[in-house]
Amino acid sequence: MKYGLWAAKGVVFLLLIILILNVFSGPKMSKEDFGVVLSKVQENLDLSALLQQDNQAIRKNLGLDPEAYERIAYFKIDDVMQANEYVLVQFKDPDQKNAFQQAIESRIAEQTNLYDGYAPDQVQLLKQAVVDIQANYALYVVDTNAKTMDEQFLESL
């Protein structure tokens, strides 16, 4: 009985180690400064029509709590007829990724409903939206430059 318990404990310990190692085998977090990543994302692109929004707009439009994140920047076009916007976020903890992804998916769905029927070009733009979530950074873009911005985002990390 005594040795049986030790053997059972050994198996449980081994399984615990495998589980932990599996979690730790994922990608590492970027130590790049938020400002540097943001500049690289915007590099060589004319994004002057998209203006930086305040915390209240982040809450209202994206359903995100800006205080919960290490850093977050939200840019949006000042024209209700267009859906262009982008968000760069640095997570405090990687476990914020799911909530961020859900919020962005809701935002895309809401915007698609909004423009559906009268602005098919904006719906198309929303269909091509980029949501790229890395270890501790994420980018969401609705813009014709979305792919370029995403490439620059990945390079910057």
Place this chain on the structure above:
Amino acid sequence: MVFNSLIFIFCFLPISVLLYRFLPSQFLKNIVLFVLSLLFYAWNEPYYVLLLLLSIAWNYISGLQLMQEEDERQRKINFWLSVAVNLLILGAFKYTNFLLGIVGLEGFDITLPVGLSFFTFSALSYLADVYKGTSPAQKNPLYLGLYIAFFGKITSGPIAFYHDMEHQFSYHPFQKEMFYSGILLFVKGLIKKALLADQFALVFSSLSQNTSMLGAWLYALSYMLEIYFDFSGYSDMAIGISRMFGFDLKPNFDHPYVAVSVQDFWRRWHISLSRWFRDYVYIPLGGNRHDYVRNILIVWFLTGLWHGANWTFILWGLYYGAFLLLEKFVLRPILEKLPRIVGHLYTLVVVLIGWVFFCSPSIMDAFGTIGRMFHFAELVNTEALFVLTGHLVLFIIGILLSGTLFDRIEERLMQVKGNRMVLAFTVLYLVFFGISIAFVVGSTYQSFLYFAF
């Protein structure tokens, strides 16, 4: 899954209650509660259910070993080995990135398992109780599984002590009175969360960039009220849910903002955690019998660290340790001679500044905010004034409800008017429950703050 989500309130909880109510035997009730607890835990991150099951298995076997081992030296080794693996799990997930950051290395992409600190501390309570002989080892793995994983308390506590709960698993039948008091507590908790905490969260967020002195005080005050209504609301819901299933958990809050000293505050705030550190760390270290200063600093360093892998939490913990020492050696005799209001105001200011460390992303940010709180050159600006006037009623209600006034009125009316008030309060709570649901549906989703710990 979270308690303030529609799926939990209108689907998961009612189905769980019906199953628990109508299943014929205690054995089946416990099986179903355990399976439901795993489902609840797996809702957002299914992978970590494996971690939870392995943790239960590890502690179950460890308990049996501690019970069987007769050699005291071997028993001690078994105990510390069992504790070490629990701490290894906690440390790996919670503190690895923090430690790597200290030495300048990149961290890992690790998602922190929800409730890890809470269920690990429950497991440690079990091991310590068995080792000390306070409780016998649990032979039924289902009971230990329920103790660690019960969905009513796994995500953010309260950290129930094993010796307080060990007799409840074999017999916790449906009891009408307990069930109704559980519903009432759950509704009170939801009201605190949806109507108060989430509203203070919006105020807190809107003031984060404010540079004025008034803005900084309102920023700190809104967080102070947010975290109280958030965590005490969560605790009410957790204890309420537990009562619905026949479990009796001790209160986790006792109006902490009416405290008249820092020591008094910690007897009223997150009581289960304070008790845990007192019984399993402070007293075994020697308590106030020897090395009092060292023991206090160790306990409060660990309390800070438990809350998160950040220097701000460690500083926050040590800050309280320092005030407790200051009270013990200097302030207590002075405060005892002064009117209670002085001690009350002193405590509120200490706690308010403490929350600034707690809510700030870095120590520099914390000192920046504290600096603005005493920056007389910019007393007020338009934004701060706008927030104050726009939310004055919310602040007044929040301050009044964080004290004992409402409870005293409720108690007094029940004494004077008797059963007529039961109906009136039932209607009142139903109305506020409806409003809370409307807020849950309509407002931005806000998770509980203590989920992060």
